[in-house]
Amino acid sequence: MAASLTLSACKPKADDAIRVEKVPKELAPLSTASSLPAGHPDLAGGTSPSMAGPVAPGGMGGALPGMAEFTAATPAPKWTPPADWSAVALTATRKGSWHAPASMPADQQAEISVSVFQGQLGGLLANVNRWRDKVKLSADLTEARLGENVQNITLDGRAAQLISLDGPSGQSLDGVLVFQKDRVWSLLLSGPSATVKGERAGFRAFLDSIKWQD
Helix, strand or coil: CCCCEEEEECCCCCCCCCCCCCCCCCCCCCCCHHHCCCCCCCCCCCCCCCCCCCCCCCCCCCCCCCHHHHHHHCCCCECCCCCCCEECCCCCCEEEEEEECCCCCHHHCEEEEEEEEECCCCCHHHHHHHHHHHCCCCCCCCHHHHHHCEEEEEECCEEEEEEEEECCCCEEEEEEEEECCCEEEEEEEEEEHHHHHHHHHHHHHHHHHCECCC
16 A cells, blocks of 8 residues: 555644653764675765764764664665655665655755664653754744644654755755654755755655654
8 A cells, every 4th residue: 555645734633742762863874785784876976065964962973882773773764755855875874865856956955864763852842842953043933833843744654744844044954754663764855045945846756655664
């Protein structure tokens, strides 16, 4: 059965409790093709821009003990990326990584990443404010105002939250969080606003293609 992406603008439920946890910063790209999940295309090379993936408050470096092993042991979803996404090297917490569109200069491309982390990364509100800060929006959003930024969606039968942000300094992102009991998936499209806006339809199609394997 085809995966469906269902959008509904609504305020998250009250049980979206905020958990305060240390959050890992992604490590340097893994060096061998053997680290790629099954079905991931050949690498086009390059490293990931700075907006990729959750980072710790205060810029904590490194990953928490066992984080890379947890990510490696978690099966990657099956997906179908758009043809003009160019795969790039994975990091220790990534299951997929691309730049797009491939035809544009590197400094004008958007970045797309799929990451999985053990734990809850501080919860929904902390992640929304972190992403707002990345695009130079105020990072003082409260629980009462989460509905202004968050849409509840479904990815292959799993509840998720979609955050779509356009910043005042020419940077934008679309981020999706899928919270589970022992992990959170982060799916992110980020980069120059003009490029991100042009890639949003492809990102939605990518989300719609996801089939969970874990």
